[in-house]
Amino acid sequence: MLNERVVARAKACGLDVLVYAPHFTRLPELRARAERFSDDDLLVVPAREVFAGTWRDRRHLLAVGLAEPIPDFISLDGAFDAFRRQGAAVLVPHPLFLNVSLDAEEIRAHRERIHAVETHNLKLFEWQNRRARRIAHDVDRPGFGSSYAHLHGSVGEVWTTFEREIDSELDLVEALRDGAPRTVYRRNGPWHAARGLAEFAHLGYENSWSKLDRMFLSGTEPTHPSHVAYGGRFDDVSVY
Template structure:
């Protein structure tokens, strides 16, 4: 493989970079929740160097807390907020010619369904068929969905903790030099392979990541709902200059 990329990482620090380089990755996509694109882009640039390219990504939290669906966009030029309908987010990604990839399809209650994938098949550029948070049944379902819809696959570590980075990645058979070339490779369906560790390291990572998932959906969720102020990626935030006020779900 010529170019190895972990397409979905939620954390970024020196340990993440060290792990990525140790796994011989060429790039990672940094896409934290509830963080505006300029901040993500600035942090990604600070951790990029000649050995590892860190790309900014936005996993947009569409819909409401009760009916939320996550979609990951790579190559955005303009910010897109959370808490807007899926159709509005997809239209904005399409307008900006971003690469649109679907993480964890049909996983828990935070993912695109088979119906969603069929509806937006012309906009979606790739679907995740492996991440270590998934159990084998989840990954099997994702593979069948992707194959049945003839959509290109990708894999990621979906790392919420530094030590998860490198457990899975996507390998392209062409040399890629920058963000624009990676976006094009994803959008054009260029040949790739999904690579992952399915041994003890994978299962250790799965246990840790699922524990973190439980935390995210209990106390952390309560904090988001009741203790925090307006999220920085809320569509009514001043940063969006009112462009999404008419489609905000809150």
């Protein structure tokens, strides 16, 4: 949850931009909260990490620069098409990770629709991050790094620095879509390792069936494709 503690930590870590993309939250709420916590020292950019496919075989895609809401649990092609129509930057988080990520074949198949591949994720082990860097190199797509923070103490553990000024959401979208030069950095030491392990442990809750039962059975949840807010626009690509 984006709050004063998260913002204070981001500023203390020297971040200029924070991408805010909590799961299962609709775009209008994201935008309102991002605007509330943005100021002259920190730009908070709302984004959507869309779950494409079914819960058992979902593929995460991070879209930055959306103008209209897009639900979860639509087909992969449906998600890519919706991102394209809105001119969003499309990023692949934690590639090849379990059943929640695009695999190497899918990344190659959709290469022209992807603007960057995550090459360092705090919650992954180093061999997994090396594998991600290899696939980004193989498909000739820029990398990016993130703390992928689900716990506030993880904010600022991994970050990406661009060789151009990022003063607005549009600046970030253009830098990502243009493949602007950038460098991925991370912290080191025992606290960094401990925070990574804590984030990994958090996956147990994040991926539990009990959470699914509470969130995605009635069709009235905020990012369910049949929610009234989407006006039936995604019925043809819904997987539920």
